[in-house]
Amino acid sequence: xxxxxxxxxxxxxxxxxxxxxxxxxxxxxxxxxxxxxxxxxxxxxxxxxxxxxxxxxxxxxxxxxxxxxxxxxxxxxxxxxxxxxxxxxxxxxxxxxxxxxxxxxxxxxxxxxxxxxxxxxxxxxxxxxxxxxxxxxxxxxxxxxxxxxxxxxxxxxxxxxxxxxxxxxxxxxxxxxxxxxxxxxxxxxxxxxxxxxxxxxxxxxxxxxxxxxxxxxxxxxxxxxxxxxxxxxxxxxxxxxxxxxxxxxxxxxxxxxxxxxxxxxxxxxxxxxxxxxxxxxxxxxxxxxxxxxxxxxxxxxxxxxxxxxxxxxxxxxxxxxxxxxxxxxxxxxxxxxxxxxxxxxxxxxxxxxxxxxxxxxxxxxxxxxxxxxxxxxxxxxxxxxx
Amino acid sequence: xxxxxxxxxxxxxxxxxxxxxxxxxxxxxxxxxxxxxxxxxxxxxxxxxxxxxxxxxxxxxxxxxxxxxxxxxxxxxxxxxxxxxxxxxxxxxxxxxxxxxxxxxxxxxxxxxxxxxxxxxxxxxxxxxxxxxxxxxxxxxxxxxxxxxxxxxxxxxxxxxxxxxxxxxxxxxxxxxxxxxxxxxxxxxxxxxxxxxxxxxxxxxxxxxxxxxxxxxxxxxxxxxxxxxxxxxxxxxxxxxxxxxxxxxxxxxxxxxxxxxxxxxxxxxxxxxxxxxxxxxxxxxxxxxxxxxxxxxxxxxxxxxxxxxxxxxxxxxxxxxxxxxxxxxxxxxxxxxxxxxxxxxxxxxxxxxxxxxxxxxxxxxxxxxxxxxxxxxxxxxxxxxx
Numbered sequence: 001x002x003x004x005x006x007x008x009x010x011x012x013x014x015x016x017x018x019x020x021x022x023x024x025x026x027x028x029x030x031x032x033x034x035x036x037x038x039x040x041x042x043x044x045x046x047x048x049x050x051x052x053x054x055x056x057x058x059x060x061x062x063x064x065x066x067x068x069x070x071x072x073x074x075x076x077x078x079x080x081x082x083x084x085x086x087x088x089x090x091x092x093x094x095x096x097x098x099x100x101x102x103x104x105x106x107x108x109x110x111x112x113x114x115x116x117x118x119x120x121x122x123x124x125x126x127x128x129x130x131x132x133x134x135x136x137x138x139x140x141x142x143x144x145x146x147x148x149x150x151x152x153x154x155x156x157x158x159x160x161x162x163x164x165x166x167x168x169x170x171x172x173x174x175x176x177x178x179x180x181x182x183x184x185x186x187x188x189x190x191x192x193x194x195x196x197x198x199x200x201x202x203x204x205x206x207x208x209x210x211x212x213x214x215x216x217x218x219x220x221x222x223x224x225x226x227x228x229x230x231x232x233x234x235x236x237x238x239x240x241x242x243x244x245x246x247x248x249x250x251x252x253x254x255x256x257x258x259x260x261x262x263x264x265x266x267x268x269x270x271x272x273x274x275x276x277x278x279x280x281x282x283x284x285x286x287x288x289x290x291x292x293x294x295x296x297x298x299x300x301x302x303x304x305x306x307x308x309x310x311x312x313x314x315x316x317x318x319x320x321x322x323x324x325x326x327x328x329x330x331x332x333x334x335x336x337x338x339x340x341x342x343x344x345x346x347x348x349x350x351x352x353x354x355x356x357x358x359x360x361x362x363x364x365x366x367x368x369x370x371x372x373x374x375x376x377x378x379x380x381x382x383x384x385x386x
Numbered sequence: 387x388x389x390x391x392x393x394x395x396x397x398x399x400x401x402x403x404x405x406x407x408x409x410x411x412x413x414x415x416x417x418x419x420x421x422x423x424x425x426x427x428x429x430x431x432x433x434x435x436x437x438x439x440x441x442x443x444x445x446x447x448x449x450x451x452x453x454x455x456x457x458x459x460x461x462x463x464x465x466x467x468x469x470x471x472x473x474x475x476x477x478x479x480x481x482x483x484x485x486x487x488x489x490x491x492x493x494x495x496x497x498x499x500x501x502x503x504x505x506x507x508x509x510x511x512x513x514x515x516x517x518x519x520x521x522x523x524x525x526x527x528x529x530x531x532x533x534x535x536x537x538x539x540x541x542x543x544x545x546x547x548x549x550x551x552x553x554x555x556x557x558x559x560x561x562x563x564x565x566x567x568x569x570x571x572x573x574x575x576x577x578x579x580x581x582x583x584x585x586x587x588x589x590x591x592x593x594x595x596x597x598x599x600x601x602x603x604x605x606x607x608x609x610x611x612x613x614x615x616x617x618x619x620x621x622x623x624x625x626x627x628x629x630x631x632x633x634x635x636x637x638x639x640x641x642x643x644x645x646x647x648x649x650x651x652x653x654x655x656x657x658x659x660x661x662x663x664x665x666x667x668x669x670x671x672x673x674x675x676x677x678x679x680x681x682x683x684x685x686x687x688x689x690x691x692x693x694x695x696x697x698x699x700x701x702x703x704x705x706x707x708x709x710x711x712x713x714x715x716x717x718x719x720x721x722x723x724x725x726x727x728x729x730x731x732x733x734x735x736x737x738x739x740x741x742x743x744x745x746x747x748x749x750x751x752x753x754x755x756x757x758x759x760x761x762x763x764x765x766x767x768x769x770x771x772x
Contacts, residue, residue: 156640156642157642159545159546159547160545160546160547161545161546161663162661162662162663165662165663170673237673237674244643247645250663251663251664251665251666252652252655252656252659252663252664252665252666252668253646253647253649253651253652253666253668253669253670253671254542254644254645254646254652254656254663255644255645255646255671255673256542256543256642256643256644256645257630257642257643257644257645258640258641258642258643259633259640259641259642259643260639260640260641261639263639265639266638266639266640269638270638270640273638275548276548276551277547277548277551277636277637277638277640278637278638279637279638280637280638280639282638282639283639284639285639285641287556287623287681288623288681288682288683290681291680292678292679292680293678293679293680294677294678294679295673295674295676296674297674
């Protein structure tokens with residue numbers, strides 16, 4: 001039996017992770033949970049799973065909730081350092097990081113420093129802190145197993161293959177809800193439109209990122225660090241049906257693909273049971289009923305975020321961290337109806353133009369770069385005429 | 387540098403194997419070649435590759451060709467035992483068996499007995515002699531690497547996976563040229579129609595087998611022995627575009643697929659370079675240009691050969707050997723315009739009904755069963771009103 005900490009347990013991935021862990025029965029014992037705001041669900045989860053160690057990252061929420069946890073004998077870590085503290089104290093074998101946004105980076109580093117296996121759904125850990133996370137992973141001889149369906153697919157395809165046989169990684173993109181929109185259409189899309197993802201049911205931030213294709217851009221950078229492959233060998237193809245979750249092309253002309261129903265419980269479970277596979281609880285794919293599978297080129301004119309991400313990734317240093325922070329601010333502003341859909345790439349691009357890069361080899365440098373990018377974004381958001 | 391014998395070197399797979407071996411440069415030295423009838427091309431190949439050891443299985447052709455080979459210092463093995471002799475004498479590291487039909491079985495066994503790696507394109511070796519071939523392989527701790535594109539795909543997908551994670555094997559079938567024909571249409575198809583395969587360019591026998599779907603039936607039996615998987619865990623799905631060459635479904639809901647252009651040089655090369663991959667010479671797959679990928683159930687009403695093969699496979703003993711022999715006779719009769727297209731399954735089924743099975747654990751028993759089946763087939767062919 002392995003012990004596990006689930007960070008972001010009240011979110012979409014976190015809740016599905018708990019489902020999977022419960023399904024896996026005696027293979028895992030949940031030792032710690034965390035959330036940002038949803039203290040009610042967190043308490044419910046902790047009681048059901050017999051968890052004695054939780055973290056709430058929002059100070060205000062933590063303060064209000066303290067009594068409810070302590071009277072049930074559950075230790076509550078609060079605030080910014082809560083996750084790092086809780087990982088250190090609970091010392092789980094596996095840390096499943098399902099935090100949304102760059103807030104997940106310090107927790108990923110803490111997990112690796114503690115020698116835990118990092119089951120990673122927080123792509124921003126690698127986008128903002130790729131070099132740092134990977135060098136920490138190597139230093140501690142720890143393992144990172146991806147949970148993003150695309151990276152899980154590639155991870156599965158690469159299993160048993162020699163790296164020198166790999167020609168390129170091909171990330172599939174559903175194309176989001178606006179795949180067939182013109183630039184003019186895109187100018188006027190509403191928040192509700194953008195939240196209507198055609199194939200996957202996910203949290204708000206990642207759904208908007210899917211609509212702008214920034215999500216795919218983040219995944220390109222994530223793949224670069226995770227699989228140690230150059231950007232010239234990472235391609236994106238639009239595959240609206242989301243049946244093929246990603247693939248690799250080998251030097252001999254073979255393609256290897258991982259497919260399945262669009263159900264995050266499959267990659268979550270794989271990350272937990274790897275290198276074994278256990279019977280799953282996911283919806284099953286029926287090829288006879290899934291209709292036709294199609295592929296299209298990405299149009300970076302209409303979806304500039306993908307090109308921006310490639311540029312930021314290639315530029316190295318703290319460019320990707322700055323891009324990600326700017327995107328987080330811009331997406332929140334869009335959700336708050338302060339800016340339009342096409343302002344998102346405009347603001348991110350503006351921030352990157354002004355970004356003064358740091359080396360990015362320490363957490364501090366990354367946090368400084370992110371803070372600067374957020375400040376610049378807020379200026380851009382304030383001046384956006386909407 | 388490894389030494390290789392290419393059996394059936396003048397056929398479609400054999401010629402492509404030579405192309406691949408020449409492309410691989412110093413990785414392989416061709417030590418032996420064989421053909422049935424095409425002694426001219428065999429001589430040309432032997433001279434170009436500096437091969438000193440050849441076999442011609444047709445006694446008559448061998449007799450006529452003897453002079454041409456001996457005056458160039460090339461040793462010629464002739465007749466039924468030619469392949470076994472040649473494998474013994476040339477002792478290659480790898481035997482690539484691209485013989486068409488059950489004539490390839492004794493050569494496969496000879497290769498394994500000599501401890502060579504068997505790169506297997508002759509599916510009849512496993513259909514007719516599955517138990518024998520697999521037990522010989524284990525006894526000599528030899529390796530079999532499949533060349534059939536479907537089995538190569540599954541072999542590649544299974545790489546690095548634990549067998550207990552496998553739920554089922556899914557062989558893809560193009561559906562052949564008559565995929566959308568009604569039973570009435572099928573009654574009247576001509577040899578020329580049947581030889582027009584929609585996606586793969588292959589030899590005549592396998593092209594007709596693709597039109598009846600017996601080819602897929604043979605592959606089901608081949609997969610059963612090669613991957614040691616029960617028939618209940620081997621499915622066939624029609625995939626007319628032949629882009630996905632086959633796939634596996636795992637217990638957790640993941641599917642793994644191997645894809646590529648329909649080009650046999652990819653699986654041929656993989657069988658030779660495995661476990662490594664080398665840059666290939668195959669046509670490359672362009673997903674953006676391949677159009678839509680679709681999947682359909684197989685209609686065993688219209689294509690009864692597939693159901694016949696499952697039944698023969700499940701029946702064990704010499705049933706599959708008899709079925710294969712009967713099918714070889716029936717296909718030849720169809721090519722000779724002695725019977726109609728729908729007579730093929732009728733004759734095979736008739737033979738199986740009358741078949742008196744032997745255990746099938748020795749080559750002799752298999753040959754006896756085949757001989758009996760051929761005799762019964764010829765009776766059926768003679769009485770077919772066409």
